[in-house]
Amino acid sequence: MHRYHPFYTPIQRPQTPTWPPVNPYHTMYRRPYEYPPVQPQQFMDSAGKTKPLLDEAKLILDKVSASNDFAAKLMGAAQKADMKEVNRLIKLTGVQSIPGIKFNPDGFTMDFSSQTAHIDCCHLTIILRWK
Template identity: 45%
Template sequence: MYFYQTPFHRPVYYPRNVYFPVYTHTMPRPYMRVYPEVDPTVFTESAESMQQLMKEASIILKKLSDSKEFASDVMAAAQEGNKEKVSQLLLSTGVHSGVKVDFNPDGINLNMTSEIQGKDCCHLTISLRWG
């Protein structure tokens, strides 16, 4: 039986005629990775944009929770399958970011997005159950 001393195969037994201790060879790294310089400007701008999205989401949620009339209007328009009216009702709360509305018999999904420098940066999805 042969004994190969690699870092991936460790035998359960020690082979005969080998002086102790048995050392395993470590694999040398051929190079050290060099990472690029970190620029957190886009990351911080994304965080600021997400804070704005969350403020606008809280406006919509506050309006839905405080006004039963508004909530019933949204549900009635969704039950009729009128996405435009549902979007119009949600935008009437004073929200400025884009809100994509999707609903089914179980609930409503609100997808809010924002952009930084012409690129998508933030997505906030709110799922509310109504049935």
């Protein structure tokens, strides 16, 4: 008796070959990829420039999390799309540079950025949800 139904035989599907065909000897003749030597200076500079961005983001986050009044004012200004008021409130936190600010019905996005030697090196994006 068959597993599927007592009167019908199960459908036997043919084995499909793998594509492309597998050649077991192909990997033996492949040359390993040579990577260029690493130069970590730009990477280190980016990490160093990101530290002050973290400090500025912490100022804003501390103010929002500690003050119900400030959070309500910031949300209200953002919901009214009053960028002057949003920027003024962000400056009140003590940050040196205003981050790029976007908001939508779900939340608030701040994009902090910095440059090293006129190269856009690092971004710190913080997304806060309010809905």
